[in-house]
Amino acid sequence: MSKIIVALDGFSSCGKSTTAKRVAATLHYAFIDTGAMYRAVALYFHRHAVEVSDAEAVEYALKHIEITFAFNVGRQASDTILNGENVEQEIRKMFISEIVSQVAAIPAVRHAMVAQQQKMGEKKGIVMDGRDIGTVVFPQAELKIFMTAQPNIRAQRRKLELLQKGEDLPLEEIVENLRMRDEIDSNRTEGPLKRADDAIDLDTSFRSMDEQVNFVLDHVRRVQREKK
Ligand SMILES: Nc1ncnc2c1ncn2[C@@H]1O[C@H](COP(=O)(O)OP(=O)(O)OP(=O)(O)O)[C@@H](O)[C@H]1O
Numbered sequence: 206m207s208k209i210i211v212a213l214d215g216f217s218s219c220g221k222s223t224t225a226k227r228v229a230a231t232l233h234y235a236f237i238d239t240g241a242m243y244r245a246v247a248l249y250f251h252r253h254a255v256e257v258s259d260a261e262a263v264e265y266a267l268k269h270i271e272i273t274f275a276f277n278v279g280r281q282a283s284d285t286i287l288n289g290e291n292v293e294q295e296i297r298k299m300f301i302s303e304i305v306s307q308v309a310a311i312p313a314v315r316h317a318m319v320a321q322q323q324k325m326g327e328k329k330g331i332v333m334d335g336r337d338i339g340t341v342v343f344p345q346a347e348l349k350i351f352m353t354a355q356p357n358i359r360a361q362r363r364k365l366e367l368l369q370k371g372e373d374l375p376l377e378e379i380v381e382n383l384r385m386r387d388e389i390d391s392n393r394t395e396g397p398l399k400r401a402d403d404a405i406d407l408d409t410s411f412r413s414m415d416e417q418v419n420f421v422l423d424h425v426r427r428v429q430r431e432k433k
């Protein structure tokens with residue numbers, strides 16, 4: 206079966222990463238969570254007090270950031286490594302969610318991340334999730350899915366996830382964070398969150414995880430059949 210690129214884009218917390226991870230595992234494809242890369246950059250900026258408006262400091266910082274992934278057998282998922290340090294837990298915290306969209310809106314940051322992501326997909330056989338995968342990173346992807354879910358459902362799911370990781374936050378704070386990130390992500394000039402014209406819509410509001418994974422896998426098989 207020929208290998209393809211699967212691009213999953215959409216709003217915050219609508220199930221992109223969990224779906225992408227399971228689709229990739231089923232297909233024996235690589236899975237890249239590009240949000241983790243922007244989160245790692247945001248963590249570096251936070252730790253080194255890099256101002257998003259200071260172009261020189263941003264350029265300097267980007268030269269000193271190396272992001273890699275290491276498979277964690279216990280989690281059966283990749284951990285994000287920033288300059289040799291495992292930052293997987295740190296980047297998922299709310300303080301990073303509060304700053305990441307401002308960092309991800311910087312054109313120089315996007316250029317650096319997009320170049321790495323394109324390299325990762327050179328050999329195809331990859332499932333990548335983010336905001337601009339089907340529009341900017343891989344406009345030639347054979348399958349593009351645009352995921353949505355109702356804001357209150359997304360917030361409830363994220364609240365539960367954060368609680369399981371030890372962060373108990375008011376639902377209103379999570380609702381506001383998702384709204385704020387979606388707005389910044391949708392309105393930036395470089396690589397905005399946008400549905401590709403040839404994307405297939407997937408609303409996960411009332412679907413189970415299995416249903417949304419199977420929805421994507423059915424489309425992968427269709428695309429593979431059509432390629433034969
Ligand atoms: N169909 C579903 N039913 C219930 N929970 C779900 C469903 N899909 C995803 N979730 C849960 O919702 C939360 C958010 O999912 P996930 O992290 O995959 O979203 P995302 O779109 O990648 O978010 P972000 O863009 O913020 O990284 C997770 O806790 C996940 O387990």
Ligand SMILES: Nc1ccn([C@@H]2O[C@H](COP(=O)(O)O)[C@@H](O)[C@H]2O)c(=O)n1
Nearest residue numbers: 239240241243305306309335336337386
């Ligand atoms: N392709 C992408 C992916 C993510 N971002 C930015 O990172 C933030 C965090 O992403 P999550 O998927 O972990 O929620 C997101 O809000 C975007 O600001 C991006 O710009 N492009």
